[in-house]
Amino acid sequence: MRFQAPRGTEDVLPADSYKWRRLEAAFVGLVESYGYREIRTPTFEDYALFVRSAGETSDVVSKQMYDFTDKGGRHICLKAEGTAPAMRAMIEGGLLQAGTTHRIFYITPVFRYERPQKGRLREHHQVGVECIGFESAAADAEVISIAVGFYRSLGLEHFVVKLNSIGRAQCRAAYRRAILEHAAAYLTSLDSGARAKAEANPMRLLDSKDPNVQEVVRGLPPITDYLEPESSTRLAKVEELLTNDGISYEIDPRIVRGLDYYTETVFELQVGTIGATQNAIGGGGRYDDLISELGGPKMPSVGFGIGVERALIALDSEGVDLGGYATDVFVVAAGEAHFTRASQIAKELRANGLIVEQDLDLRSLKSQLKQADRANSRFALILGDDEVAKNMVTLRDMKTSSQELTTLEAAMARIGR
Numbered sequence: 077m078r079f080q081a082p083r084g085t086e087d088v089l090p091a092d093s094y095k096w097r098r099l100e101a102a103f104v105g106l107v108e109s110y111g112y113r114e115i116r117t118p119t120f121e122d123y124a125l126f127v128r129s130a131g132e133t134s135d136v137v138s139k140q141m142y143d144f145t146d147k148g149g150r151h152i153c154l155k156a157e158g159t160a161p162a163m164r165a166m167i168e169g170g171l172l173q174a175g176t177t178h179r180i181f182y183i184t185p186v187f188r189y190e191r192p193q194k195g196r197l198r199e200h201h202q203v204g205v206e207c208i209g210f211e212s213a214a215a216d217a218e219v220i221s222i223a224v225g226f227y228r229s230l231g232l233e234h235f236v237v238k239l240n241s242i243g244r245a246q247c248r249a250a251y252r253r254a255i256l257e258h259a260a261a262y263l264t265s266l267d268s269g270a271r272a273k274a275e276a277n278p279m280r281l282l283d284s285k286d287p288n289v290q291e292v293v294r295g296l297p298p299i300t301d302y303l304e305p306e307s308s309t310r311l312a313k314v315e316e317l318l319t320n321d322g323i324s325y326e327i328d329p330r331i332v333r334g335l336d337y338y339t340e341t342v343f344e345l346q347v348g349t350i351g352a353t354q355n356a357i358g359g360g361g362r363y364d365d366l367i368s369e370l371g372g373p374k375m376p377s378v379g380f381g382i383g384v385e386r387a388l389i390a391l392d393s394e395g396v397d398l399g400g401y402a403t404d405v406f407v408v409a410a411g412e413a414h415f416t417r418a419s420q421i422a423k424e425l426r427a428n429g430l431i432v433e434q435d436l437d438l439r440s441l442k443s444q445l446k447q448a449d450r451a452n453s454r455f456a457l458i459l460g461d462d463e464v465a466k467n468m469v470t471l472r473d474m475k476t477s478s479q480e481l482t483t484l485e486a487a488m489a490r491i492g493r
């Protein structure tokens with residue numbers, strides 16, 4: 077009986093896991109340099125947490141929840157996004173006291189029942205940050221700058237930052253009415269189910285990929301026309317800070333984001349290489365009301381999530397090589413009599429910080445060298461009768477296949493690091 081990974085999931089085999097580790101290490105190194113600290117939350121949560129935060133009419137809640145009733149009759153949902161669980165945990169942990177500030181980050185699997193395609197999975201992974209308790213535009217600029225800095229540090233060149241403001245609740249309410257008015261003829265052409273859905277959350281029409289809907293919303297004035305003065309000022313300030321920081325961006329009024337908790341600043345990082353509906357390699361924004369919605373104090377906050385699988389596709393399509401695992405030394409014992417000595421040497425080399433492998437079944441010399449090759453080893457250190465008799469080792473450079481009889485000390489000095 078053979079099994080396959082469930083539809084919409086991907087295994088990360090060793091040849092690729094190195095890239096994941098590089099990407100995660102780059103992310104952690106960067107965000108820790110800003111003072112962000114890691115939070116880990118459960119893989120599943122109370123279903124209602126996502127309904128309350130992402131919103132009943134969001135695609136995530138209305139179509140994509142991986143939910144079930146557990147044996148105790150609880151309505152559970154696999155983590156559908158990272159922000160609400162992180163806020164739930166911070167509130168529950170008593171950390172979100174009014175007036176405090178927090179910088180947190182996470183690396184997490186996220187589950188959404190989507191139609192799988194390249195860059196769109198049912199289980200994907202996100203690296204993300206949440207900058208909690210700062211009201212000023214400088215917080216918006218900090219998180220955008222981190223997202224951009226992350227991709228730049230990995231060598232990605234071709235991506236755009238799309239920036240928008242969706243204002244405060246009042247502005248969004250006015251804009252929803254404007255959309256409904258503007259799209260009235262189109263809405264009456266829909267069946268009652270589709271119309272009710274569109275009417276429940278008209279903002280969804282803005283980022284629809286349906287060409288008919290795109291045509292309908294084309295003539296609509298941008299949401300930025302409806303912003304309150306404070307929101308316009310904030311957006312202008314974010315723009316100024318990004319410009320000062322050397323980050324170019326485009327204002328895009330169609331960026332409204334798919335989750336209901338956003339207020340004011342929203343943004344996405346997009347590439348042209350994955351596909352129109354999967355072109356976002358990261359996204360986020362401000363969510364000034366979420367924490368109080370979840371029972372905490374009113375704490376303005378902003379953050380982003382970056383899709384790891386999409387980041388890797390984007391990097392790959394630009395030819396960025398994140399490398400792969402390599403072994404420093406493969407210690408070859410040519411004959412069982414030399415295994416103990418070979419193991420001692422291997423241990424010594426490991427104590428010097430090197431990655432060292434051995435064949436535990438002591439196959440032929442040829443086979444061991446083949447293993448060294450497959451392990452992408454820089455050197456093979458061979459110990460046979462001749463070497464042991466002379467108290468020497470043979471050091472083979474696996475790239476050039478040249479080898480020399482030398483002392484262990486000289487070999488170690490050559491292997492170096």
Ligand code: HAM
Pocket residue numbers: 156157158159188190195196197198199200201202204205206334356357358359360361362378379380381382383384385386
């Ligand atoms: P999101 O835009 O839903 O935001 O997801 C963030 C990123 O995750 C996307 O830009 C994309 O790169 C990736 N992503 C989303 N869905 C999939 C999928 N089905 N397959 C592969 N990759 C995917 C959030 O989740 C917010 N929690 C971000 C945030 C943090 N906002 C404020 N703080």
